[in-house]
Amino acid sequence: MPELLERKVGIVSCSGEELAEGTVARLAALKVLNDLRPRDTVTICLPLFLAGGAGDRAFARLHPTITVDGCELRCAAHGTEKYSSKPAASLVVNELVAECGLERPEGRRRLNAAGQKAVEVTAERLAVLVDRALGKDAGTPAAGDAAVHKPDAEQREVACSCGSGVPVTKVSIDGQTVELVALPLIFRQFREAGHGHDEEAARELFETVKIYNAVPPEAEGSYREAVLREYAVFCEKEKQA
Amino acid sequence: MNPSKETVVVVPCSGIGKPFGTVSREAAYDLCEELRPESTRLVALAKLVLGEAGARDLVARHPAVTIDGCKQMCAAKMVRQSGGTVAREVAVLDVYRRHKDLKPEGIAELNEAGRKLARVLAEEVAESLDGVGQPVEGVVHA
Numbered sequence: 001m002p003e004l005l006e007r008k009v010g011i012v013s014c015s016g017e018e019l020a021e022g023t024v025a026r027l028a029a030l031k032v033l034n035d036l037r038p039r040d041t042v043t044i045c046l047p048l049f050l051a052g053g054a055g056d057r058a059f060a061r062l063h064p065t066i067t068v069d070g071c072e073l074r075c076a077a078h079g080t081e082k083y084s085s086k087p088a089a090s091l092v093v094n095e096l097v098a099e100c101g102l103e104r105p106e107g108r109r110r111l112n113a114a115g116q117k118a119v120e121v122t123a124e125r126l127a128v129l130v131d132r133a134l135g136k137d138a139g140t141p142a143a144g145d146a147a148v149h150k151p152d153a154e155q156r157e158v159a160c161s162c163g164s165g166v167p168v169t170k171v172s173i174d175g176q177t178v179e180l181v182a183l184p185l186i187f188r189q190f191r192e193a194g195h196g197h198d199e200e201a202a203r204e205l206f207e208t209v210k211i212y213n214a215v216p217p218e219a220e221g222s223y224r225e226a227v228l229r230e231y232a233v234f235c236e237k238e239k240q241a
Numbered sequence: 242m243n244p245s246k247e248t249v250v251v252v253p254c255s256g257i258g259k260p261f262g263t264v265s266r267e268a269a270y271d272l273c274e275e276l277r278p279e280s281t282r283l284v285a286l287a288k289l290v291l292g293e294a295g296a297r298d299l300v301a302r303h304p305a306v307t308i309d310g311c312k313q314m315c316a317a318k319m320v321r322q323s324g325g326t327v328a329r330e331v332a333v334l335d336v337y338r339r340h341k342d343l344k345p346e347g348i349a350e351l352n353e354a355g356r357k358l359a360r361v362l363a364e365e366v367a368e369s370l371d372g373v374g375q376p377v378e379g380v381v382h383a
Contacts, residue, residue, distance in 0.1 A: 014287045015255025017266055022285065026257060030349045045255055045262070047290050047315035050322065075287035083290075109270045 008042045009130045010063035012087070014076040015046060020105040020115055021070030021093040027111070028093075028122035029068050036127040040134060046076050049083035054179040054213075055168045060084035061212050062182070064133040068126060069093065089129045093122055173226045174219065180227070182212045187234040202228055248282055249328065249370055250299050254309045254316045255286045260345040261333045262310035264359045267351060268333075269308055271363035277370060281306075289319045300325030306366055307331065329369055336362045 013029035016022010033041050042063060048056040059065065060080050067076040068091045077090040097104060097118050105115030169183045186208050195201040206224045209215075215223045253269035256262015273283045282303070288296035300320050306329040307316035317330045337343065337358060345355030 013257055015253075015257075015266075015285055016287060017253060017255070017269065017283055018285045018288075022287075027349055029257065034349070043257055045257055045313075045315060047255055047286050047319055048313060050290055051313055051315040051318040073288065073291060073293060075285075075291040075293070079287065079290040109267075109274070 007134065008040055008063055009037075009088075009133045010059055010065035011041050011043045011126065011130075012046055012060075012065055012067045012076045012080050013043070014067075014069045014071075014074075016070035016075075017108065019070050020108045020111060021097070021118075023070075023108050023111055024093045024105050024115055024118045024122055025068045025070045025076075025091075027119045028126060031119060031123040032126045032130065036123060037130045040130055046079050049079055053168060054181050057084050058181040058212055060087060064088040066091070066126060066129050066133065068122065088133050091122065091125060091129070093118060096122055096125060169230065171226045171230060174222045178223075178226075180209065180213050180230075183209070183227070183230055184234065186212070187231055190231075191235060191238065205231060247280070248303045249277075249280060250282050250284045250303045250305045250325075252284050252286055252289070252300070252305055252307050252316045252320055254307075254311070254314075256310035256315075257348070259310060260348055260351065260355055261337070263348050263351050264333045264337075264345050264355055264362070265308040265310040265316075267356060267359035268331075268362040268366070271360055272306075272366055276363055276367040280370070286316055286319055289323045292323075297323050304328035306370070308362070308366075309333065329366060331362065331366060333358075333362065336365070 011029050011032060013025045014022055016025055029043065033043055044056060044059045049059070061084060065080055065085070065087045066089045067074075067080050067087045069076045070093050072092060072094065074090065074092060077087055080087050093105075100121055102118055102121065103114035105118045106112045107115055111119065167184050168179050168181050171178050171180055186205070190205055190208065195204065202224075206227055209227050251269050251273050253265040254262055256265060269283055273281045282299065284296050284299055284305075289300065301324045305320045305325050305327050307314075307320055307327055308331045309316050310333050312332075312334070314330075314332070317327050320327050337345070340358060340361055343354045343358035343361065345358050346352045347355060351359070
């Protein structure tokens, strides 16, 4: 898959307001995003896959994504796979708590000591999964030492991807307005790679667009035509720029 | 109090990236654990995303209060998509505009102003819930 954006791992947490384990999931995700791997991670609110736009739903297609859930319902994992793309890895807090022999967390609003410990353990496991997703060796100081990643004050803000800037282009296909994500990013990369305008290049371009956008099989011809039309417009603008 | 004792479901947004999302969650806890524990029921938004049967049933059978931390209004949208009725649609930003001295900061842990903002919001919703037992005509914005 081509890298359209700076390679970062997406972390999607269940909101889990009803359970202490949900609070553990959320706080562990924040710890990784804020403290342990701030430069390597980005997040999005789970419900945006449904309530947001096409750019939000493309999240897990643009980032290798790790989900962290509080309970066996696995709302974050299932929701991410259903509405965006299959997560690269998934964690479930109550399973991790059992695996590590920890006491069960309590206090969905204010975690008890066992809950705080569970946050630490879950965050550490998440950080290892982040390193693995990025192909880093979790045993090396560069990847494993939190001090190396310690952000300065200005960086201590979660990299939230809602309204994330993934470009969405409205395209007319068979008389319908359809939203396609990431077209300018794909086009720019494709053009800079020196691809021509022959049939093979057109096939490759459309296959790349299909990685990030759901294309109904029965409408592939129309989508392909629209993508190539948009690409021609893009190239013309680039020439004039 | 809610005169008909009808249960109201409370759905905060699950916002993880901004302090206003944390305010929505804190306000929901204030409402459901302290201010109106007998007549409210907290529902996790993630369950509605998943389409979990129990959560969908709850929002289908009871009026909902949604509390959203950003303009995306995920909680309100998800309740409607799940077949529920939004009786009170609250945007934290609207409440903050009326209480500019209470600027929330911190996501994992809110500052004092953020906790106060959550409490103010919860108290306003609690008072408004006293009329929820009456027939709800359309969506009422808090």
